[in-house]
Amino acid sequence: MIPLRLQLRNFMCYREVEALDFSGFHLACLAGDNGHGKSALLDAVTWALWGKTRLGARRDDELIHLGQTEMEVEFTFALDGNRYRVIRKRDSRGKGQSALELQAWDDPVFRPLTEPTMRATQARINELLRMDYETFINSAFLLQGRADEFTIKAPAERKRILGDILGLSIYDEYEEQAKEQAKAKEQKAAEIAARIRDMDRELEHQPEYERELSQAESQAVDLTRTLQKAEGELRQLREEMKELDFKAAQIDDLSARLAQGEQELAELQEQVAAGEAHIADYEVTLSERQDIEKGFAALTRARQLNETLNLKLSQLVKLNERKTQLENTIAEARYELTTQQRLLAEKTAELETRAEKAAELEADLAAVRAQLESLTKLEGDRQARQQSRQELSNRVASLRTRNEQLKAEMEPLREKVDLLREAEARCPLCDSELSEADRDRLVAQFTAEGKEKANLHRANQAEIKDLSSQSEALQREVEAIDRELKDKPTLQKREATLEKELGEAQAAAQALAEARANAAAVEEKLAAQDYAPAEQARLAGLTAQLQKLGYDANVHEKVRQDLQVLARFEEAQARLQTALDQMDAERANLERLRHSQARKQATLAADLEKWDELKQAVARRPEVRQQVEEKEREVDRLQEKERRARDVVAAIKQQIAHCQYLVKERKKRVAERQKIVEEKAIYDELRVAFGKKGLQAMIIESAIPEIEDEANALLARMTDGRMNVRFETQRETKKGDTVETLDIKISDELGTRSYELFSGGERFRINFAIRIALSKLLARRAGARLQTLVIDEGFGTQDTQGRERLVEAINSIREDFEKIIVITHIEELRDLFPVRINVFKTPQGSQITVS
Incomplete structure (x- = not known):
């Protein structure tokens, strides 16, 4: 990653400043007094890329310039021949809001690569850079006060620091996880062993269960035989009781039949009496036959005459209805003309009044x-x-x-x-x-x-x-x-x-003449009765038909009175006809009823005799019922004993089946425990492998030659080949044993000496060489090229010659990096660099100039 451009707004000690352009130099000095904002520029880079700074601020709001509510950092960098831009913003107003954008240069504009969420965008930036914040500051930054952090520590602590730099702490986590897994497996194996011991104790009772099963099955068989015998006796008693219940039911049926037979016999007696009364009524009606037939003939003649008069009356009503309709129609026509005449008269009067005005x-x-x-x-x-x-x-x-x-x-x-x-x-x-x-x-x-x-x-x-x-x-x-x-x-x-x-x-005057003419025409029609001519003609025809019909209302009334007087002969004729039709049948029915009465009396006598016999037979019913109840209680007791015996047999069989299950389960548990023991052994091996003496030692052993080569190459350029450094990872004890260590052996023309015996300037050169070597190693192991180096380290321990040599050393490694920035506040050192980035504080915030 190579920085190209940095733009700040309201970030830490900076307000509005000109963008810092990195493209115009290869090696530069970032100069300024302490507290003026040199390190804040580097914090701006890491905050833009990872949202973190060396200050360890708990909240981004603490980084906003005092008195402001928002900040923004825009950082443009080159990577693998491409140009990218990251923009990170923070607004502290309200609940606070953050924003992160990633863009790629697609000539002539930047193309967005921002993901839907900040978390996803940050992951994409990490993937693009192939390093996180910790890797970056430990490789690209040589931080103030940390150059000798590695060399002044004891060998064991030095090895731990190297492990941290190489990211070996993850193996400590793996070791702890393997240890926890081994402990969990050991505990699981112990639990299974305890379960196996419980199974063995339970299986010791299996022979005893088998003896108890034989005894229980023998007792159950004996109880079953006794129960079957008692159940047979109960069935016989129930059959007898069932027969007695059937006879008792027959008694109930006969009692009902006797009651019903007596009722039916009483009904037959009533029917015989009614038949005899009907025959007597028929004989009286037949004695009046001649008078009834004469009166009925007169009634028939009066009815025929009444029907003729009713027909004429119906015709008369219809003709009168038609006449009324025609008279109404004619009256309506005359009314319409009268109304028209009245309206025309009113209109004429109104028009005359309006015309006169x-x-x-x-x-x-x-x-x-x-x-x-x-x-x-x-x-x-x-x-x-x-x-x-x-x-x-x-x-x-x-x-x-x-x-x-x-x-x-x-x-x-x-x-x-x-x-x-x-x-x-x-x-x-x-x-x-x-x-x-x-x-x-x-x-x-x-x-x-x-x-x-x-x-x-x-x-x-x-x-x-x-x-x-x-x-x-x-x-x-x-x-x-x-x-x-x-x-x-x-x-x-x-x-x-x-x-x-x-x-x-004026309009009324014009309409007046027309209204007067219309009124005269209507008056003429009324005088001549010139309205509804067709209806008037049909009315004349209907009047002639009414006169021709000849209906006499008085005659019709006389016939109606005769009908009322003769109406009684209709009922008498019906009685006569019924007597003539039913006399023979009524007499036959009376004879049949008398025969039925005799049969019913005989049936009742036979049922009464059978009822007496059944009554004697069911006398034993209470005794038999008591025997059934006693036998049922005996069977219930035997069934309960037999059920309990079967339950005992089933329980013992269940215990034996459980023992058989335990035999199979024990085999599974033994195999499971063996597998867990094997897995625990694997986790024990992994714990050792991930430990300090395992993979970590191997990684450090493989990294030491790289560190030595890089450090000695740089140290040779800074000391004209006078000094070199060597790392020893093992040493012998006084007892002759070999222990893990990380000793630093430093040699010059005087021989090999300990680190503390060298001067401050020499120690700084040693620290600088080792730190550069570690940075390159860390970047390579992260999968990224270390193209930018920032040296934020005090040079006060160096004399003039040492400083010049240090600058020469920095110049000697400039080809290894695309950008090298040295941070210092020493005035004499600033002039030794071709480009100087000056940082100074103003009332409006810190400012930047490049010279």
Whole structure:
């Protein structure tokens, strides 16, 4: 990653600053006094890329410039031949809001690569850079005060730091996880072993369960035989009880049949008596046969005559209905003509009245129009007076404005005169000294000007008064005209009404002749009865038919009275006919009923005899019922014993089946425990492998040669080949054992010595070389190229020659990096770099210049 451009707004100590362009230099010095914002520029880069800074701020809001509510950092960088831009913003207002954008250059504009969420966008930036914040600051940043962090530590601590730099802490987590898994497996194996021991204790009882099963099954078989015998005896008693219950039911049935038979016998006796009464009635009716037949014949003749008269009456009603309809139609036609005659008479009278008003309306209309014409002239006069009044008002306003100006002009003249009358007065215009004559001349001049303006002011006031009087007179005249003009709307409405009424009167005069002619025609039709001619002709025909019909209402009434007198013979004839038809059948039915009565009496006697026999047979029923109940209780007791015996057998079988299940389950548990023990052994091996002496030691062993090569190459350039460094990862103890360590062996022309025996400048060069080597190693292992190096480290420990050599060393590695930025506040060191980025503080915030 190569920085190209950095733009800040309200970030930490910066407000609005010019963008920092990195493209114009390869090696630069970032200079400025302490606290002026050098490190803040690097924090801006890491905050834009990862949202983190070296300050460890808990909240982004703490990074916003004091007194502001929002900040923004825009960082453009190159990577693998492409250009990218990251924009991160923060607004602290309300609940706070953050934004993150990722863009790629697609000539001629940036193309957005931003994901839907900030988390996803940050993941894409990490994937693009192939490193996170921790890797970046540990590789690209040589932070202030941390150059000797690696070399001054004890060997064990030094190895831990190297492990942290190489990211080996993840293997500590793996080791802990493997340890926890091994512990969990061990606990699981112990639980399974305990379960197996429980199974073994349970399986020890299996032979005892088998003996108990044999005894229980023998007892169950004996109980089953006893129960079967008792159930057989109970079935016999129930059969006997069932037969007795059947006979008891027969007794109930016979009792019901006897009661029903006695009821049926009583009904037969009633039917015999009724049959004998019917035969007696028939014999009386047959004795009156001759009189009944004679009266019925007279009734039949009267009915025939009545039907003939009813037919004529029906025809008469229909003819009268038709006659009434025709008379109504004719009356309606005459009514219509009468109504038309009345309406025409009313219309004629109305038209005559309206026509007679025409002359009067014309005169009224002419008078109204004359009044309206006079008012129209008044409106013209009013407008002229209103215009004149407006002109007077404008003139008054102009004069008043002029008087105000005159007042404003007179006041300075009065002040000048007053000043000139004072002793030792000077010229109010040029401030020069004045003689007595000049002062008198100026006083007279200013006084004359004042009087002239005062006279003009009084003349204007007089004219204003006169014009105001004229305006008031005109206003009174306008108000008088307005009082006369207020009647104009009423007169206009009156004019419209009169015009409408006059038009209607003239139209009425034209329609009057036509209305009179129509009224004469209607009156002529009424006199000649010239209406509904067809209905009048049909009415004459109907009148002739009514006369021809010959219906006599008196005769019809006489026939109706005869029918009422003879009506009793119809019922008598029906009784006679019934007697003639039913006499033989009634006598036969009476004989049949008497035979049925005899049979019913015989059946009742036989049922009563059988009822006595059954009554004697069911006398044993209570005794047998008691025996059944006792036997049922005995069977219930035996069934309960047999059920309990079967339950005991089932329970013992269940225990034996459980033992058989435990045998199979024990095999599974033994296999499961063996598998868990094997898995625990694997986790134990992984714990050792992930530990300090496992993979971590191997990774460090593989990294040491790279670190040595890089550090010695740089150290050689800084010391003209005088110094080199070597790392030892193992050493022998006094007992002859080999232990893990990380010793640093430093050699120069005097030989190999410990780190503490070298001077401060030499130690700084050693630290610098090792730190650069570690940075390159870390970047390579992250899968990224280390193209940018930032050195934020104090150079106060270096003498002049050491500083020059350090700069030479930095220059010697410049080809290894695309950008190298050295942060310092030492004035002598700034001039040793080709480009200087100056940071200085102002009241408006820190500022940046490049020179």
